[in-house]
Amino acid sequence: MANSPSGESVTQRIVRVLETFDADRPVQTIAEISRRGELPPSTGHRMVADLVDSGLLERDDAGRIRLGLRLWELAQRGSRALRLRQIALPHMEHVQARLREHTQLAVLEQDEALFLERLSNPRAVSNITRIAGRLPLHASSSGLVLLAHADHALRERMLAGPLTAVGPETVTDPDELRTALERIRRDGVAIAPGSIEDVSTGIAVPVRDGRTGPVIAALSVVIPRAAPTAGAVDELRSAAVRISAQLTQPPRT
Structure with a gap:
C-alpha cells in the first residue's frame, strides 16, 4: 500500500487508528483519534471516514466513533x-x-x-x-x-x-x-x-x-x-x- 511522506504505510496508520480504542476509551471523537494516533487532523478525518464507510468503525448519533461490528465479524472468521x-x-x-x-x-x-x-x-x-x-x-x-x-x-x-x-x-x-x-x-x-x-x-x-x-x-x-x-x-x-x-x-x- 502507498506510503505517507514519513515512509509509514497506510496499513500501519490504520492499525494506529484502531489501537487508540480500548476498554477505557470505547468511544472517541475524530480529534481524539487523530491526536492519540499521532496523525494530522486532515489525515485522521479522511482515514476515519474511510473506515466508517468500510464498517470497521461506526459513528453514533453524536458523531463520535467506535469500533464497528464488521471488525468483530472479520476477526471471528477462521481465527x-x-x-x-x-x-x-x-x-x-x-x-x-x-x-x-x-x-x-x-x-x-x-x-x-x-x-x-x-x-x-x-x-x-x-x-x-x-x-x-x-x-x-x-x-x-x-x-x-x-x-x-x-x-x-x-x-x-x-x-x-x-x-x-x-x-x-x-x-x-x-x-x-x-x-x-x-x-x-x-x-x-x-x-x-x-x-x-x-x-x-x-x-x-x-x-x-x-x-x-x-x-x-x-x-x-x-x-x-x-x-x-x-x-x-x-x-x-x-x-x-x-x-x-x-x-x-x-x-x-
Whole structure:
C-alpha cells in the first residue's frame, strides 16, 4: 500500500487508528483519534471516514466513533484464537465452577500476554485483567508460563530488560526471573503471589497443541493470597490436559 511522506504505510496508520480504542476509551471523537494516533487532523478525518464507510468503525448519533461490528465479524472468521477459545471455554467453566475464582486463557502476542477469555465470580478476589487485555510477560502467572516456554531469543530479550514492576512482588531482577522460568519449565506450573496485586495469587499452567506439542496458551486462575494452591493447580492441570487433547481433533463441520 502507498506510503505517507514519513515512509509509514497506510496499513500501519490504520492499525494506529484502531489501537487508540480500548476498554477505557470505547468511544472517541475524530480529534481524539487523530491526536492519540499521532496523525494530522486532515489525515485522521479522511482515514476515519474511510473506515466508517468500510464498517470497521461506526459513528453514533453524536458523531463520535467506535469500533464497528464488521471488525468483530472479520476477526471471528477462521481465527486460531477463536477455535482455541471455543475448545477451552467448557473446561474453563468447569474450573471456575469448582474454584469460584477468576479463570483466564492467555496467548503470546507481540511479546505480551493477550487474554482471550476471562470467567469471573462476583465474590472472587480482585483481578485487573480483561478480555482482549494485555500484560507484560514477566508480570502475571500466565505471562510467566508463556515466557518460560517461548523461544530462547524472546526469553533473552525479555531478561535484558527493563523489567517494570506491575505489582508489589513482580519479579524485576533478571537472575531471579531466569531461575523462576527454569522452575516453571521443570514443574509445569507458575505460582505468582503478589505479582500484580498484593491480595491475590496467580496460578497458571501451559496448554499444548496436543498432548506433547508446543505450548500455545496459558490457563490460569487468580485466588486469594492466603488460599492454598494445591487444589487450584490440580484443577488447572486436568483442564489443560483435556483442552490439549481436544485441540488435536479435527474441527466439527
